[in-house]
Amino acid sequence: MSDLLLLFIYCALLGSGVGFLAGLLGIGGGLVIVPILSVILLHFEVLPAQQVVVAAIATSLASILFTSTSSAIAHHKNGNVPWDLAPWIMTGVALGALISGFLAALLPEQIVRMVFAVSVVLIALKMIFSGKNDDDAERKLPNKGLLTFFTTIVGGLSAMIGIGGGALLVPMLSFFSIDMKKAIGCASACGIVIALFGSVGYITSGSAHFALSDGFAGFVYLPALLGIVCTSWFTAPLGAKATQTLPVATIKKVFALLLLAMAANMALR
Numbered sequence: 001m002s003d004l005l006l007l008f009i010y011c012a013l014l015g016s017g018v019g020f021l022a023g024l025l026g027i028g029g030g031l032v033i034v035p036i037l038s039v040i041l042l043h044f045e046v047l048p049a050q051q052v053v054v055a056a057i058a059t060s061l062a063s064i065l066f067t068s069t070s071s072a073i074a075h076h077k078n079g080n081v082p083w084d085l086a087p088w089i090m091t092g093v094a095l096g097a098l099i100s101g102f103l104a105a106l107l108p109e110q111i112v113r114m115v116f117a118v119s120v121v122l123i124a125l126k127m128i129f130s131g132k133n134d135d136d137a138e139r140k141l142p143n144k145g146l147l148t149f150f151t152t153i154v155g156g157l158s159a160m161i162g163i164g165g166g167a168l169l170v171p172m173l174s175f176f177s178i179d180m181k182k183a184i185g186c187a188s189a190c191g192i193v194i195a196l197f198g199s200v201g202y203i204t205s206g207s208a209h210f211a212l213s214d215g216f217a218g219f220v221y222l223p224a225l226l227g228i229v230c231t232s233w234f235t236a237p238l239g240a241k242a243t244q245t246l247p248v249a250t251i252k253k254v255f256a257l258l259l260l261a262m263a264a265n266m267a268l269r
Contacts, residue, residue: 004223007044011037011227015063019232022064022164022191023071023239024246025184025255030163031262033060037224046221051209057162058202058219059228061101061195064164066229067236068191074240080185082178085141089186090193092148093165096155097194101201117263123171124259141176151190159198164191167259180251181243188240 018032037056041047047055075081141147154172158165166187173183199220206218215222243251 003044007040007046008223008227010040011224012231014040015067015228015230015232016235018063018228019067019070019235020239020242021258022067022188022232023074023236024242025166025170025239025251025258030057030060030064030158030161031167031258033063033228034162035265037228040224041221046215047210051219054202054206055216055219055221057160058199058206059221059224060162061159061198061202062217062220062225063195063228063232064191065195065199067232068164068188068195070233070236071240072185072188072192074237075185075188075243078181078185078240078244080181080243081189082182082186085147085178086186086189088144088148089151089169089190092151092153093155093158093169093190094193094197096152096157097159097196097198098201100156100159101198102205103201114267117267120167120259120263123168124256124263128253128256139176141178155190155194155197158194159201164188165194166191167262170255184243184251 014033014036021032034053034056037059038052041052041055042049046052072081142150150172151169154165154168158168164187166184169187169190170180170183173186174180178186203218203220206216206220210216210218
């Protein structure tokens with residue numbers, strides 16, 4: 001069996017799990033894709049070690065474009081995408097993701113990872129230890145302009161790390177009294193925008209480093225992308241369906257534990 005075929009199989013297995021998580025939690029799957037794909041790319045010596053993480057992030061974002069689309073369609077059918085808010089949120093995440101993608105090769109990766117990890121830990125702890133009074137409190141969303149500003153930051157951080165945005169969008173919207181299932185649905189829809197604009201930035205900035213003849217579109221490694229999306233597209237609706245049956249409290253705890261795992265991985269890498 002050739003190395004390329006074996007890499008494809010590994011990525012297909014990765015995609016099956018990523019798709020389910022994307023549908024269940026609205027995370028796009030990058031939390032899982034980036035660390036595992038980094039190991040796969042290193043193992044098969046696809047590119048120099050110092051560029052593995054950037055390639056994994058770029059490929060993760062490109063795969064999220066497909067995974068989030070499948071997940072968002074399923075959430076839309078279930079009535080879980082708040083389209084009255086989505087355009088304002090999408091505008092912000094698109095701007096942030098585009099800027100982040102172009103600056104990917106210039107930003108200090110270690111500092112970004114640590115700041116993001118600390119933020120995620122605080123969010124996860126808030127979700128784990130929030131009591132009923134916190135959940136029942138009514139908090140109004142900020143005005144549309146401020147909401148777009150906040151989500152620009154979310155989009156930038158998400159594209160920088162290679163995730164779909166749900167890791168920050170879901171707890172933010174939940175904090176402002178948006179129903180958890182609708183917050184997940186909105187994050188799935190916004191994941192499409194983050195992935196699209198972030199990928200444009202990574203493809204453009206990476207075009208000087210890698211050629212299409214080597215299997216790359218900028219920093220995006222196409223064989224890995226194909227392997228991931230060929231399974232994640234089909235498993236994302238299964239996760240979205242599970243969102244309809246699982247209790248909100250359970251979803252919150254699972255989501256918070258996943259955030260803690262992500263933060264630990266980023267801080268220790």
